[in-house]
Amino acid sequence: MQQGVLYSVTRDISEQIKLEEEQQAVTNELYENEEKLRLILENLSEGVIVANSDQKIVLVNNMANEFFGIEQDDEISANIINHFEIYYPDEKTIFPSQNLPMERALKGESTDDIDIVLLDPATKEKKRILISGRPLVDQNEKVVAVVLTIKDISKYKQLEEELKETESKYRQLIGFKKGGDTVI
Structure with a gap:
């Protein structure tokens, strides 16, 4: 009997x-995947913000x-109007x-490259950005989080001008006129 109990x-x-x-x-695999994701996010040239459905920040990369x-x-608000005044590209x-x-x-709703101008009320600095947003939905089609990407295009627009x-x-x-005709 003891042998059976021991077995x-x-x-x-x-x-x-x-x-x-x-x-x-x-656990190790999850940690490795989380670390890979973190490295990817930190090496993007765009700002990335993830907020839950209550607009509480869940994740922000260094560019953001x-x-x-x-x-x-935790000092960044998912609501960008808490940080900047927002204008159309006409800046008015x-x-x-x-x-x-x-x-x-x-x-x-998903959005791609919304072109806006941000004015920092404290410094009066303007930034021209493209901002996009994507909902993250669960299996019941309920929005559980939002991913925002922000691309600063200020330098490009300045160079374009x-x-x-x-x-x-x-x-x-x-000798060209505005209409493209040459002046003789």
Whole structure:
């Protein structure tokens, strides 16, 4: 009888050890995948913000922190109007907050490259950005989180304007009118 009990205890311990090893392997794999995701996010040239359905920040990459000028993730609000005044590219017309990608994604709508100008009220610095939003939905089609990406295109737009000015100057120098006809 003792031998049967000993075999049963040994088998139970072996099964327990095997189960613990399997759990450790799963935990290690999850950690490795999380680390890979973190490395990918930190090496993107776009800012990435993930917020839950209550607009609480879940994840922010370094580019987003740099964009907002904030180092602490929990100090960033998912609602961008808490940080900036928002305008259409004409820099005069106020952009309606209900049309921002966060608001639209919370309603289940995806947006791509919404072109807006942000004005930092404290520094009066303007940034021209493209902002996109995607809802993350569960199996019941309920929005559980939102992913925002932010691309600062200020430098590109500045270079574009400078190129237009230079082109206009050279056209005038070589005798082109505004309509594209040469002056004789």
